[in-house]
Amino acid sequence: xxxxxxxxxxxxxxxxxxxxxxxxxxxxxxxxxxxxxxxxxxxxxxxxxxxxxxxxxxxxxxxxxxxxxxxxxxxxxxxxxxxxxxxxxxxxxxxxxxxxxxxxxxxxxxxxxxxxxxxxxxxxxxxxxxxxxxxxxxxxxxxxxxxxxxxxxxxxxxxxxxxxxxxxxxxxxxxxxxxxxxxxxxxxxxxxxxxxxxxxxxxxxxxxxxxxxxxxxxxxxxxxxxxxxxxxxxxxxxxxxxxxxxxxxxxxxxxxxxxxxxxxxxxxxxxxxxxxxxxxxxxxxxxxxxxxxxxxxxxxxxxxxxxxxxxxxxxxxxxxxxxxxxxxxxxxxxxxxxxxxxxxxxxxxxxxxxxxxxxxxxxxxxxxxxxxxxxxxxxxxxxxxxxxxxxxxxxxxxxxxxxxxxxxxxxxxxxxxxxxxxxxxx
Amino acid sequence: xxxxxxxxxxxxxxxxxxxxxxxxxxxxxxxxxxxxxxxxxxxxxxxxxxxxxxxxxxxxxxxxxxxxxxxxxxxxxxxxxxxxxxxxxxxxxxxxxxxxxxxxxxxxxxxxxxxxxxxxxxxxxxxxxxxxxxxxxxx
Numbered sequence: 001x002x003x004x005x006x007x008x009x010x011x012x013x014x015x016x017x018x019x020x021x022x023x024x025x026x027x028x029x030x031x032x033x034x035x036x037x038x039x040x041x042x043x044x045x046x047x048x049x050x051x052x053x054x055x056x057x058x059x060x061x062x063x064x065x066x067x068x069x070x071x072x073x074x075x076x077x078x079x080x081x082x083x084x085x086x087x088x089x090x091x092x093x094x095x096x097x098x099x100x101x102x103x104x105x106x107x108x109x110x111x112x113x114x115x116x117x118x119x120x121x122x123x124x125x126x127x128x129x130x131x132x133x134x135x136x137x138x139x140x141x142x143x144x145x146x147x148x149x150x151x152x153x154x155x156x157x158x159x160x161x162x163x164x165x166x167x168x169x170x171x172x173x174x175x176x177x178x179x180x181x182x183x184x185x186x187x188x189x190x191x192x193x194x195x196x197x198x199x200x201x202x203x204x205x206x207x208x209x210x211x212x213x214x215x216x217x218x219x220x221x222x223x224x225x226x227x228x229x230x231x232x233x234x235x236x237x238x239x240x241x242x243x244x245x246x247x248x249x250x251x252x253x254x255x256x257x258x259x260x261x262x263x264x265x266x267x268x269x270x271x272x273x274x275x276x277x278x279x280x281x282x283x284x285x286x287x288x289x290x291x292x293x294x295x296x297x298x299x300x301x302x303x304x305x306x307x308x309x310x311x312x313x314x315x316x317x318x319x320x321x322x323x324x325x326x327x328x329x330x331x332x333x334x335x336x337x338x339x340x341x342x343x344x345x346x347x348x349x350x351x352x353x354x355x356x357x358x359x360x361x362x363x364x365x366x367x368x369x370x371x372x373x374x375x376x377x378x379x380x381x382x383x384x385x386x387x388x389x390x391x392x393x394x395x396x397x398x399x400x401x402x403x404x405x406x407x408x409x410x411x412x413x414x415x416x417x418x419x420x421x422x423x424x425x426x
Numbered sequence: 427x428x429x430x431x432x433x434x435x436x437x438x439x440x441x442x443x444x445x446x447x448x449x450x451x452x453x454x455x456x457x458x459x460x461x462x463x464x465x466x467x468x469x470x471x472x473x474x475x476x477x478x479x480x481x482x483x484x485x486x487x488x489x490x491x492x493x494x495x496x497x498x499x500x501x502x503x504x505x506x507x508x509x510x511x512x513x514x515x516x517x518x519x520x521x522x523x524x525x526x527x528x529x530x531x532x533x534x535x536x537x538x539x540x541x542x543x544x545x546x547x548x549x550x551x552x553x554x555x556x557x558x559x560x561x562x563x564x565x
Contacts, residue, residue, distance in 0.1 A: 160558065179489075
């Protein structure tokens with residue numbers, strides 16, 4: 001495998017909707033999934049100074065077609081995005097969808113097939129089509145969400161025999177982490193509180209986040225003067241897979257994201273500052289996702305190594321990192337595998353405030369999967385959106401003081417496709 | 427004349443085996459590794475030259491947590507929350523499955539965690555519509 005891009009490829013435009021609930025969240029309430037997606041696409045095209053007719057191809061991502069009910073997404077969305085008559089495909093890599101789309105776009109451009117590709121992702125994990133209505137939606141139950149989502153997980157032997165995401169992705173990884181590094185369950189719990197507190201802080205500074213309330217404020221609203229008391233409350237934050245608690249998990253959302261990817265020379269003098277897509281790595285695995293050590297995931301390591309090799313970087317070059325954090329402890333393990341955090345010290349780093357936007361190891365400054373929320377096939381694009389904002393110095397109150405030159409975004413497409421992309425300033 | 431003999435697929439064969447108390451896998455003739463539960467291809471080296479084998483059911487439980495309640499899958503609503511574990515089989519494969527012999531409470535799970543790895547033995551847990559793999563530990 002040569003693992004090289006033959007042409008310099010950039011992200012010239014990014015877009016992202018507010019994440020929330022199409023039935024409740026003010027900024028998106030009443031929108032159709034078509035309008036939700038179009039809002040993200042418009043933002044990305046405007047950012048790049050293009051229209052839908054200026055792109056050569058459209059890669060349209062959507063994972064859970066059960067709730068969106070727009071298969072053939074490229075054509076169903078074409079009149080909403082101004083992209084009629086383009087080349088296109090509907091694809092999915094679950095929660096890595098949009099960044100796998102970015103990698104596919106980079107390959108198509110570097111191969112000389114297309115000059116400019118629009119990638120977008122859309123997902124509704126809070127609401128679904130009501131009956132056969134073309135515009136009415138209704139809530140999805142917790143069990144229905146996971147039944148549909150888990151269709152991406154081993155359907156021969158895993159799900160039928162009792163697999164669930166909470167134990168495999170959270171509790172078992174947490175116990176592996178504690179045993180490997182000699183961390184007590186009490187210290188683990190305190191560390192996870194700090195990770196959540198940091199993500200909620202970031203979400204509170206992001207007007208597009210699903211949850212924009214700091215953990216401290218949420219605790220106070222329920223009468224807790226000490227937010228750690230709220231954290232340990234069985235009523236508000238139960239164990240979902242001991243020793244992992246509810247607030248260390250993803251929150252579901254409806255949302256969409258988009259990006260414009262093009263040749264570097266075509267982006268010069270464009271409307272916004274482009275960011276180079278320097279490299280990517282992709283590796284997948286069926287269950288079990290790890291061997292005896294639940295903190296080390298071989299497919300992630302392979303994706304990381306491939307991306308770093310293509311980009312020509314090391315962990316020491318990273319100025320901003322997002323790791324997939326549907327499970328906060330899994331995200332910490334991945335950051336340690338990458339080498340951004342010292343092995344076994346990730347929770348200490350959280351307690352010391354080092355993972356905050358103004359810390360020396362900033363991570364997930366949009367709020368991550370917990371505070372920003374998670375709309376499966378759209379979310380990787382929101383991670384990239386945040387990285388591009390940070391690299392342009394456009395992240396507002398959550399801007400990393402030392403504007404990053406190199407950003408790394410890692411995502412887990414359920415279940416599992418480890419995807420890593422490396423962005424660099426030009 | 428066309429052969430109309432009905433063929434039992436690997437998945438059906440696995441669950442039929444469970445119903446009979448058998449833990450069916452495949453072993454690779456090329457690299458000697460096991461794939462469990464069975465497919466038609468070695469998960470380690472990619473060889474198609476495999477043959478069926480029955481595993482002992484002997485295992486070591488490495489870690490145990492619990493699932494969420496209500497369960498994500500309706501099949502398990504009646505028993506949720508249940509203990510779910512990460513195990514190494516005697517023959518090598520790593521497996522995750524329902525664990526019997528310990529309650530899904532923080533206190534019991536913490537005591538189990540502090541014991542470290544413990545022996546476990548595979549058995550079949552009969553749900554309403556499907557036999558599933560489980561492992562039992564002794565107190």
